Amino acid sequence: MNTPSGRPMDAHLSGGNQRSLQGFAPQHFAWEQRGAVGLITLNRPERKNPLTFDSYAELRDLFRTLGLVDEVRAIVVQGAGGNFCSGGDVHEIIGPLTQMSMPDLLAFTRMTGDLVKAIRACPQPVISSIDGVCAGAGAIIAMASDLRVGTARSKTAFLFTRVGLAGCDMGACSILPRIIGQGRASDLLYSGRSLGGEEALAWGFLNRLVEPEAVLESSVQWAQEIAAGPSFGHAMTKKMLHQEWAMGVDEAIESEAQAQAICMMTQDFHRAYHAFVAKQRPEFQGD
Known part of the structure; x- marks a missing residue:
């Protein structure tokens, strides 16, 4: 499906x-x-x-x-x-x-x-x-x-x-x-x-x-x-912008470390790297 x-x-x-x-x-x-x-x-x-x-x-x-x-x-x-x-x-x-x-x-x-x-x-x-x-x-x-x-x-x-x-x-x-x-x-x-x-x-x-x-x-x-950008990454940005209102700086930095590590597991992150190496524009797919 x-x-x-x-x-x-x-x-x-x-x-x-x-x-x-x-x-x-x-x-x-x-x-x-x-x-x-x-x-x-x-x-x-x-x-x-x-x-x-x-x-x-x-x-x-x-x-x-x-x-x-x-x-x-x-x-x-x-x-x-x-x-x-x-x-x-x-x-x-x-x-x-x-x-x-x-x-x-x-x-x-x-x-x-x-x-x-x-x-x-x-x-x-x-x-x-x-x-x-x-x-x-x-x-x-x-x-x-x-x-x-x-x-x-x-x-x-x-x-x-x-x-x-x-x-x-x-x-x-x-x-x-x-x-x-x-x-x-x-x-x-x-x-x-x-x-x-x-x-x-x-x-x-x-x-x-x-x-x-x-x-x-x-x-x-x-x-x-x-x-056209990395929709998973955008969603994570929106979530962090909202959640960090109630966080101290140290807690926010740790939360962003975890969020960014999750984003590094996406295919869009890999697409961006390979596109950069090939001197091309990445085509993000949101996964």
């Missing part, structure tokens, strides 16, 4: 530990595969692509599944119609939340947090392609991504205090300070103000700033470049 990439599937993986997204058709967002890049499009442009209970859950389930998918090596998330995501739908989420009991509210907030956990845990690097409004849960999805490409007109707002809530939503008080620093994160989480594209680039929230008409192309091209 072969994987969707054409490589033989190990016998111990054929018992249910691999998944294919061939034919995957989600109900609450759009999905497209461009080679080894998966493209998620939040597609309610008439409302600036808000999330619902169902889209939260379906996104969480997709990112969980991606941990078992061999054919997709990088992910791009975008919104349709010139905006990224306006957060939770006021009518379909905010309104119903005001009528829920405490156990139901906690089940909801844990589910939204599980989406962030799934984005951080999936082995594929995730790039958010941000234009226009990027607010609330949309800002959280961008924050949880590994990389962010934006435009000057993009407006990122962690606006939870604007609706009477705390800024500590879906891991924001843990992840955001690590991206832009404690003081800047405090500014955004207390005020709920919008962060423009140029300021977001200067602060390090955005990795790249491009023109609106180029934001998706630039994001997909970057994802394709990443996908």
Whole structure:
């Protein structure tokens, strides 16, 4: 049996530990595969692509599944119609939340947090392609991504205090300070103000700033470049970036020694060596 990439599937993986997204058709967002890049499009442009209970859950389930998918090596998330995501739908989420009991509210907030956990845990690097409004849960999805490409007109707002809530939503008080620093994160989480594209680039929230008409192309091209690299090595890098938040320096160095020794056992490491000797470009296959 072969994987969707054409490589033989190990016998111990054929018992249910691999998944294919061939034919995957989600109900609450759009999905497209461009080679080894998966493209998620939040597609309610008439409302600036808000999330619902169902889209939260379906996104969480997709990112969980991606941990078992061999054919997709990088992910791009975008919104349709010139905006990224306006957060939770006021009518379909905010309104119903005001009528829920405490156990139901906690089940909801844990589910939204599980989406962030799934984005951080999936082995594929995730790039958010941000234009226009990027607010609330949309800002959280961008924050949880590994990389962010934006435009000057993009407006990122962690606006939870604007609706009477705390800024500590879906891991924001843990992840955001690590991206832009404690003081800047405090500014955004207390005020709920919008962060423009140029300021977001200067602060390090955005990795790249491009023109609106180029934001998706630039994001997909970057994802394709990443996908062409050693996917096992990329997955290990992502895992170490996440796990080392809670480590001391000595523990981190030891963890990286073990991780790198594991990567040295891969065929991609050997391919890179032989390609270098032959003065050729290595063709990584992810094993």
